Amino acid sequence: MTPSAATALLDHAFDADTAVQADGARDLGLRSLNLGISALQEVTAAFDGALGEAFERAVDMILGTGGRVIVSGIGKSGHVGRKLAATLASTGTHAFFVHPTEASHGDLGMIARDDVILALSWSGETAELSDLVGFSRRYSIPLIAVTRNAASTLGKAADVVLELPRVRESCPHDLAPTSSSLIQLALGDALAVTLLERRGFTSARFHTLHPGGTLAARLKTVQHLMHGGSEMPLVHEDALMSEVLIEMAARRYGCVGVTGPDGRLVGIVTDGDLRRHMGPAILDTPVHKVMTRDPITLEPHKLAHAALELMNRRLITAVFAVADGRPVGILHVHDLLRAGIV
Known part of the structure; x- marks a missing residue:
């Protein structure tokens, strides 16, 4: 097949996909939202069991440390992790994100013995996290895992495992991280808000960390x-x-x-x-x-x-x-x- 013929075939495939997706866009969007809601309901139900107990241990572990929360992950879990680190930092919990690949090339030096590592991996078998996990075990740095598989390599290594339920992705092929990312994000927000309340983080302190923008106006006294x-x-x-x-x-x-x-x-x-x-x-x-x-x-x-x-x-x-x-x-x-x- 000539390059021009291949390009034409690819363009046709994209056009066909677009045509299919254009039909019933509202219904497709609603289906995605409903799958996300269903995933959140499954996490809520899991809080009555092992997930809720592990969540309490994770909160106590973070509150009991004198250091920071080091959040790490790669891919979509990494994006969620960056957001979680930012939310923690802005609500009274000292935190920052360390990319697992950069950790293997010197950024492990940013982590101290009194820190807590919070690692996100949906499968629990993310190879890029291995050096970070090994570092935490070598220096007895507390490790909290957020994964759907407590029996995974990450889950077995962690001190606390926040095991999420296996949910149906809203992607029609059940492949693209969608519902799974949503519940990771929701669990991270729940952790940040719980720590906020347990620390007695006030609106005045919130204003100190948010001096600009519309939010700052709302927090003026x-x-x-x-x-x-x-x-x-x-x-x-x-x-x-x-x-x-x-x-x-x-x-x-x-x-x-x-x-x-x-x-x-x-x-x-x-x-x-x-x-x-x-x-x-x-x-x-x-x-x-x-x-x-x-x-x-x-x-x-x-x-x-x-x-x-x-x-x-x-x-x-x-x-x-x-x-x-x-x-x-x-x-x-x-x-x-x-x-x-x-």
């Missing part, structure tokens, strides 16, 4: 965005409404906080209060006769998106942040919108 000091619209409770109106016009928050002798916030005057009490004598009226007592407040460490939820729920546009009852800042809905809190 009230303290990051509020206006404090002389920018707060405040009057004492013995003030007259004439002073309140001047303060409200100067600060433009649509409200004025009222403080007592000890500096605590005892009330607030809003545009609504003004409309309800408007009259010829308003300017000479003491503020305590107009203000709303026990105003809505929040703490400065609260997340900004929680402040937005509060404003939406209570139908207000500004709120004071207080510490020990004393105002330390004021937050307006426009501050949240400018920061990308939506």
Whole structure:
């Protein structure tokens, strides 16, 4: 067969495959999703048995070490492993990915005795992992295996085996790693989230590790965005409404906080209060006769998106942040919108 004839035959094969796949694309996609859901359900069921017990041991092993989690794998398991290492690192568990081939060419030196190795291999017979596994055994470095075959070379060598069920790939030939990669990924996420919760990893620490992007905006606190000091619209409770109106016009928050002798916030005057009490004598009226007592407040460490939820729920546009009852800042809905809190 000439090269041109071979090329024509290959093009025809690709065209035929495309034609077949184009028919019922929605049904084919739905079948793939359903197979993935079925695979996840099988993993969930396995948690009632040996997988759940091994999962607990793996969590305790990682929490008990003073080092890092070294994640490794090759092929699709390697891609899943890279994602898992990144998720662990961003949620309070020191972790990084070591490629098994690079490990055999010097990167084993990145692994310390107090680390834990987490190796992913669907078959458990990945030859490229052999040097990494041998290194872990030689120096008694804890080894956790994620595989479908506990009786494999990797499974037998590991201290803890997270044995996944044999699932049907969504590939029609049951060959391309699809459902298997999905459950590896889901198990890895479950491990990362469990470690996150067991470590007491807070949203503030999460923000420290995620300083950029939309996620960072969602993790900003009230303290990051509020206006404090002389920018707060405040009057004492013995003030007259004439002073309140001047303060409200100067600060433009649509409200004025009222403080007592000890500096605590005892009330607030809003545009609504003004409309309800408007009259010829308003300017000479003491503020305590107009203000709303026990105003809505929040703490400065609260997340900004929680402040937005509060404003939406209570139908207000500004709120004071207080510490020990004393105002330390004021937050307006426009501050949240400018920061990308939506």
